[in-house]
Amino acid sequence: MAIGLESIERQVEEQAGAWHRVCAVEELEFAWGEAALVDGRQLALFRLESGEVYAVAQQDPATLSNVMARGITGSRGGRPTIASPLHKEVYDLQTGECFTTPGLRLDCFATRIVDGNLEVAV
Amino acid sequence: MNAHTTSPNAPRRIVVAGGGPAAHRFADAMHTRGLDGWQVTVLTEEAHLPYDRVALSKALTDMEYDLTLGEAAMWDHEALDLRTGERVVKIDPDARTVETAAGNTYGYDALVVATGSNAARLPIPGAEHTHVYRTLEDVWAINGAITALREKLGREVTAVTIGGGLLGLEAAAGTEQLGATPVVIDGANWLMATQLDEGAGQALGRLIKEKGFEIHGGVFPSEVLSDDDGQVTGVLMADGRTIAADIVIVAIGVRPRDELFRAADGEEQLFSLGPRGGVVIDEGCQTEIPGIYAIGEVANFGGMCLGLVAPANTMAEIVADRLHGGQATFPGFDTATKLKLSGVDVASFGDAFAETEHALEIVYADPARGVYQKIVTTDDAKTLLGGIFVGDATPYMSLRPLLGRELPAEPGAFLSAAGGGEAPETELPDDAILCSCNNVAAGSIRDAINGCGSCEGNAPVQDLGELKSCSRAGTQCGSCVPMLKKLLEGELKKSGVEVSKALCEHISLSRQELFETIRILELTSFEEIMAKYGTGAGCDICKPTIASILASQHSAYVLDAGRGTLQDTNDRALANMQKDGTYSVVPRIAGGEITPDGLAVIAAVAKKYGLYTKITGGQRIDMFGARLEQLPEIWKELVDAGFESGQAYGKSLRTVKSCVGSTWCRYGVQDSVAMAINLELRYRGLRSPHKLKMGVSGCARECAEARGKDVGVIATADGWNLYVGGNGGATPAHAQLLAKDLDDDTLIKYIDRYFMYYIRTADRLQRTARWQEELEGGLEHVRQVVVEDSLGIADELEAAMAKHIGTYRDEWAETLKDPERLRRFRSFVNAPDQKDDSITFVPERGQIRPATNEEKGKVLIGATIPVRGDAG
Secondary structure, three states, X not given: OOOOHHHOOOOOOOOOOOEEEEEEHHHOOOOOOXXXXXXXXXXXXXXXXXXXXXXXXXXXXXXXXXOHHHOEEEEEOOEEEEEOXXXXXXXXXXXXXXXXXXXXXXXXXXXEEEOOEEEEEO | OOOOOOOOOOOEEEEEEOOOHHHHHHHHHHHHHOOOOEEEEEEEXXXXXXXXXXXXXXXXXXXXXXXXOOOHHHHHOOOEEEEEOOOEEEEEOOOOEEEEOOOOEEEOOEEEEOOOEEEOXXXXXXXXXXXXXXXXXXXXXXXXXXXXXXXXXXXOOEEEEEOOOHHHHHHHHHHHHOOOEEEXXXXXXXXXXXXXXXHHHHXXXXXXXXXXXXXXXXXOEEEEEEOOOOXXXXXXEOOXXXXXXXXXXXXXXXXXXXXXXXXXXXXXXXOOEOOOOOEEOOOOXXXXXXXXXXXXXXXXXXXXXXXXXXXXXHHHHHHHHHHOOOOOOOOOOOOOEEEEEOOEEEEEEEOOOOOOOOOEEEEEEXXXXXXXXXXXXXXXXXXXXXXXXXXXXXXXXXXXXXXXXXXXXXXXXXXXXXXXXXXXXXXXOOOOEEEOOOOEEHHHHHXXXXXXXXXXXXXXXXXXXXXXXXXXXXXXXXXXXXXXXXXXXXXHHHOOOOOOOOOOOOEOOOHHHHHHHHHHOOOOOHHHHHHHHEOOOOOOOHHHHHHHHHHHHHOOOOOOOOHHHHOXXXXXXXXXXXXXXXXXXXXXXXXXXXXXXXXXXXXXXXXXXXXXXXXXXXXXXXXXXXXXXXXXXXXXXXXXXXXXXXXXXXXXXXXXXXXXXXXOOOOOOOOHHHHHHHHHHHHOOOEOOOOEEEEEEOOOOOOOOHXXXXXXXXXXOOEEEEEEOOEOOOOOEOXXXXXXXXXXXXXXXXXXHHHHHHHHHOOOOOOHHHHHHHOOOHHHHHHHHHOOOOOOOHHHHHHHHHHHHHHOOOHHHXXXXXXXXXXXXXXXXXXXXXXXXXXXXXXXXXXXXXXOHHHHOOOOOOOOOOOOOOOO
C-alpha cells in the first residue's frame, strides 16, 4: 500500500462527494488526530507515520459525542486503527468497521493531497 | 404456629439449628441442588448472616471487614428462610418440632443441627475479666477494648493471650496488628502442640519471638489479676510469677454446643454423646434418631469433634446429598492446617506425628534460620503420609493434594529449605483434592477450565477469578489459590493457549519487563522501544503504557517529542474528558487546604466560563463543562493566581486527603495537614500504573479515611503508622499496616520506596491492593523490600524518587509558556476560532449539565453496551 504523498486518493465505498480543501498536510502532527470542520460536518483527521492520511467522522458512534480525533491511532493485525477516547472501541480507519463492538460503524471519507494540501471528499 | 400441617404436595420442611459456616454451607448446598419442593428454615441466634469464622482475625483488626459467606442474595430465595435472633432450645423428636428461646415452634421433616461450639472458658479466678475469641462480637469487643485502653493508659497496651494453639496465635497476631504488645501463655511445652511436633513447635516459638511476641510456655495460669475497677493488671502463673497484662484473651479451645442433645433431668437420654461432648453421627451424618442430622463442630464422628471448616463443609454437602436421595459418606477428618502469622508460615497435614507403623520422617531443621520441614512417608519412602512446615511452607501447597499417594520424586527433593531449590513439578491426579475447604478435586477444576458445561454458558473458564467462583476452589481460606493458578496455567498451556503476560499484540513483554528494559537500556522514545521490542503501529494499550513508563522514568513534558500521541484520553488534553467531550478542570488543593482568596479565584473562573462545580472525593474542587480550546485560557487564569495542575487526569498521584489534625482538633496528636501537604507536593506528578491516592489522619479516629487509600498515614503519639494497599473501586480493600511509629524522615523514605517499587513491578492498570496481593510473598515481601531492603534496591528506589521530585514541573504552566504546545488545544485545524456547537447544556439545580442525546434530538443506533457473558 505504498502511496505517494503527492496524490493520495482513497476510494471509500458509497462515498461520493465533492473534494474540499481542509488544511496544509504539514499542519497535522504524525499520529496526533485533529478535528476539522468541512462543509458543516465535523471530521477527524489522522496523518500516520506511513504518510497516509485518513478522514473519518468526528462523532463517536457509541456515544454520539464529537471526540474521535482525540483517540489513539494504532494497528490491528496490519489494519490501521483508531480507538475512541471515551470507551475505547477500536475502528478500522480504512473501512470504519468496529473490531470491538459489533454493530458500530464509523463513517470514512476519501482523502488526497494536492500541492501539499489535504483534501477530503464529503 | 401450627407445626403439623403436611400434605403430600407440601414442600419438605428442613429446619437448620444454628447459623454458622456449616449451616451456610448446608443452605448453599441445598440451593445449588435446587430448592423445588423444599422449604429450608435456618434458625440462628446471631444477628448476622452466616459469616466466615476462619477469617475472624480480619474483623479483629478491621471492624468494617465484611465476613459474610457467599452471596447474601442467596437468602432472598423464597424457599430459604433465615431467621436471626432465634436460638433453638429444645428438640421434640416425636412431634418433629423444635422450640426456640423466643417461644416459637417449628415443625420439620428433617432437622440439621449445626450449633457449633462455644469458646472454652478458663476455670480460674478472675476469668470473668477475660475475653474469648469466637464470634464477631468477641473480636469487636477485643478491638474496642484495646483502642479504649490505649487512650486511657496513654501507652502501648499489653495483650496477653492464653492458649498457644491455632486460635490463640491468631488472636495474639491480631492484637499485635492492633498495635498492642502481644504475649502468649501456653500450658504445653511448645506452640501448636496439636499440630506440630517438638522441633516444629520450637522453631515456630523462635520465629514468633523474633517478631516481638513474648511467649511463656509449659506453665499454666492460676489467676487473672485485676484492680478494684475490674481492670485487668496481670496473670498470676502456677509457678508464682506474675505476667503484666492490660487485657487477657482466652483461646484454649472450643466445646461442642450439644445441649440440644442432652436430656433434661428425669428424661431419657436419646442421643449418644462423645466422651468430650458432641453428638455421635454415622457416616451419613445422621444421629441415632432418623431425620435428625448434625454437622460441623457439634458432630462427633469416630470419637472426635473438630473445629475446622473443611470437615464441616463436607458434612453439610453429605446431608444435602442424602436428603436428595444420595448416598454420600463422610470419609473422616482432614486435619490439615495452614497458618500465616505475622509473616511466619506454618503448615501441618496428614500423619504429622508419624504415628503410622514404621513411618519414616524426613526432616530438615535449621534453628538458626527458624526453618523446620518434615515429610512423613511409608517405610519405603514412597507414599506421602503427612508433613509439617514451619518458617517456609512453600512445599506444602504442592504436597498437600498428594496425601496418601506415591510421591513423584524422592521425599528429600521436596524440602525446599534444604537447598533442593524448586520442588519437583507435580502433575496432580484428577481425584486429588486441591481445595480441601470446599472439597474440590483437581479433575473438576480441569473440567471447568476445559469447558465441561458445569458453569453458566458452558464456556471454558480461563480466568482465575471466574474459576474460583465457578468451582468454588480457593473461596474459603484461600491457601490453595497459588496451586489453582498453577493448575490453570498448566492446563491452558496444554490446550495450546499461551499463558501470555504480553501487554498486547504489539508488545510481547509484560509491563514489568518493559519497565526494566526501558530503564536499563535508557530508552526514551516510543519509536526506539517499538523498533527493539514491538511490532505494528501500537494501540490504545501499549501506547499509554509506554507513555506512563517514560513519564515515571524521565518526568519530561508528556506532550512533546511525539509522546502526546501516546497519551490516554485525559493526559492528551491535560484534563478529564467527560461523556460529551468537554473537560473538567481540577487545580491542586494540596491536603485540602485552601485560602478564601483561592476559593474566590476558583469561583470567579467557574462563573466566567459558566462551569459546573462540584467538590470531589479528594477534597478539591472540580469545574466541569470546559471545551478543549477553552482549557488554556482557563488554566492561564488559574496559574496566574498561583494554582497548578492537580493532575486529576493522570494515572498518577491524585490527592492526599487529610483531617484537620493537631493544630485545631482537640484529639489530634500530629499535624496531619502539614504532613499531607508535604506528601502531596513531594509526589505530585508521579505517574504510575494506576492512579494513586493518599490520606493522612491526625489520630487513631482516622477522619481522613487513610486506610482506604493506596498509602495511608495515621498519627500515633510517637509518630506515624504507615498503611499500604488501600483501594476503593469495585473491590474495596483496606490498607495494611507496613510499619509503626515512624518519624517523619523514615515515613517518607518508606513511602518513596513503596511507590517506586510499585511503579516498577505492577501490571498495567493494577492498583496497589491487587499488586501487593498478587506479588509473590504478598505484603510480607513488600515489607521486606521497603523496610528491610531485602533486595538491596532501597537506595536505587529512593534515588529514582529524588530524580522525579527534582524534575517536577507543573504541566499547565509549561504548556502556557509555549505556543507550539498551545496549538494542540485548537477546536478545528481549519477553523480554530470556531467552537463545537454540538456541545449543549441544560440547567439543573442552578448549574449546567450536558444535554442528553434525546434532548439534542439524536438517536443512538446500533450501539450496545457489552454485558459480561455476552461475549462467550
